[in-house]
Amino acid sequence: MHQFFNHARNSALCIAGVAVAWVLFFKLNAFVFSYFExxxxxxxxxxxxxxxxxxxxxxxxxxxxxxxxGALITSPSFSTNINEAILISLLSALNPYLAVHIxxxxxxxxxxxxQLSAKELVLMGLFSALxxxxxxxxxxxxxxxxxxxxxxxxxxxxxIFGIGIxxxxxxxxxxxxxxxxxxxxxxxxxxx
Amino acid sequence: MANFKLIYxxxxxxxxxxEELSEFPTLDPVEQKMLALLSKYWSDKQKITxxxxxxxxxxxxxxxxxxxxxxxxxxxxxxxxxxxMDNRVKYVSATAQTDSYFNKMGKLMLKxxx
Numbered sequence: 001m002h003q004f005f006n007h008a009r010n011s012a013l014c015i016a017g018v019a020v021a022w023v024l025f026f027k028l029n030a031f032v033f034s035y036f037e038x039x040x041x042x043x044x045x046x047x048x049x050x051x052x053x054x055x056x057x058x059x060x061x062x063x064x065x066x067x068x069x070g071a072l073i074t075s076p077s078f079s080t081n082i083n084e085a086i087l088i089s090l091l092s093a094l095n096p097y098l099a100v101h102i103x104x105x106x107x108x109x110x111x112x113x114x115q116l117s118a119k120e121l122v123l124m125g126l127f128s129a130l131x132x133x134x135x136x137x138x139x140x141x142x143x144x145x146x147x148x149x150x151x152x153x154x155x156x157x158x159x160i161f162g163i164g165i166x167x168x169x170x171x172x173x174x175x176x177x178x179x180x181x182x183x184x185x186x187x188x189x190x191x192x
Numbered sequence: 193m194a195n196f197k198l199i200y201x202x203x204x205x206x207x208x209x210x211e212e213l214s215e216f217p218t219l220d221p222v223e224q225k226m227l228a229l230l231s232k233y234w235s236d237k238q239k240i241t242x243x244x245x246x247x248x249x250x251x252x253x254x255x256x257x258x259x260x261x262x263x264x265x266x267x268x269x270x271x272x273x274x275x276x277m278d279n280r281v282k283y284v285s286a287t288a289q290t291d292s293y294f295n296k297m298g299k300l301m302l303k304x305x306x
Contacts, residue, residue: 058203113202116209117212118210167213171211
């Protein structure tokens with residue numbers, strides 16, 4: 001019983017972490033890249049798209065749940081049309097999960113990502129961005145929402161830029177961490 | 193359910209893949225050794241065929257060398273140039289990526305020694 005609660009707490013932590021990260025990145029994106037906003041659903045630079053990919057790769061279904069709650073909180077139609085907000089958030093969260101699973105199967109990348117290379121990661125990002133813009137616009141078309149197919153292209157570009165920015169940030173963070181952890185070792189060796 | 197051990201393992205593998213985006217494709221010790229051996233020929237402006245490369249050292253078996261040559265080619269560190277006179281003969285030659293790899297290694301060595 002204790003173990004069950006421990007697992008549940010850890011899962012809730014992951015979900016909350018992803019949801020909070022989504023909200024932060026979404027707000028940051030709206031603040032920094034507001035100039036590139038095309039419609040309420042489309043931006044030419046969309047950083048949270050990168051978070052989608054990373055969350056799903058690391059946390060699987062928990063990432064999906066976190067993304068869903070995050071997208072629901074930041075949905076522009078959350079207060080006006082809750083059904084629409086839930087559906088769009090579901091699409092937003094499920095898309096990268098399906099895209100990653102399909103590409104992982106096609107590229108024969110295992111669950112632990114041991115075979116993952118840069119090329120495969122880029123392909124995953126591309127496929128995720130493509131499926132995201134297509135499925136969103138199929139829904140917009142189906143629900144008669146204000147969105148044109150030209151925006152589909154913009155959404156794709158926005159997702160690609162977003163994924164690129166997040167992966168670049170990832171690299172910078174890793175290099176900084178390595179640099180910081182290497183400094184004390186270098187100092188020690190100098191002392192010796 | 194969250195399994196932090198799995199998540200961390202995935203994070204490490206993802207970090208490796210992400211780092212490959214910004215740097216040279218990673219080389220394992222055998223690949224590094226192979227490049228070092230090949231560089232002897234390249235620095236002397238000597239041409240080396242695939243067959244000669246397979247016998248350039250006794251430390252590594254010929255089949256292993258062949259497998260690693262394919263790996264290095266996939267990673268863009270070597271290219272195979274077909275002989276003008278005989279299509280059956282292929283030379284192993286360096287690429288621009290190999291040059292920048294050696295340049296980077298040289299700079300790192302200087303940095304480490306200073």
